[in-house]
Amino acid sequence: KAGVTQTPRYLIKTRGQQVTLSCSPISGHRSVSWYQQTPGQGLQFLFEYFSETQRNKGNFPGRFSGRQFSNSRSEMNVSTLELGDSALYLCASSSNRGVSYNEQFFGPGTRLTVL
């Protein structure tokens, strides 16, 4: 079974621009979560989508948004980029079924650099 895939793997943007990141979960997984990983902050939860609905949200400003499509693929958008948005953005999927319903499987991440 293919793992979680994220595209692109690397992005360089300038302040004020916007960016869209994409995540394809493991086949059959309907839950997709997004995290921001930085050296000083660890993994910070952004939001979780399930069946095209956002069902959990972290403490990030409204510049960070996301959506999920009917095939469970998810996108994350960051508008008006700031230098502090430079980070590794991780996507994780979970099956939401069975004993390990909330076990998460992570993708390789998208490394975003804001100049």
Add this chain to the structure above:
Amino acid sequence: AQSVSQHNHHVILSEAASLELGCNYSYGGTVNLFWYVQYPGQHLQLLLKYFSGDPLVKGIKGFEAEFIKSKFSFNLRKPSVQWSDTAEYFCAVIPRGTNAGKSTFGDGTTLTVKP
């Protein structure tokens, strides 16, 4: 809301030394517990998990962890580390019965194993 504390930010060991990484959480109810590992340049992958049953769980690559409910701890152990264990380790907690979006991660512990 729950919180997770990993006491050691950076641990340096020589090969064959024993390893114990601390993880404590605060949450009043029942939880599912996870340890993830991130090798240099690779994505987060699951080391082991505890959902219920035997509080001593064994994971991949010789790692194990013990859930001590009275201490709210889930410490990771390995009797003899190898150079290839150099990585960052994350502890995560999810309240039982909730979805993946309710995960909380610790700040991570960087393990450096000297050959």
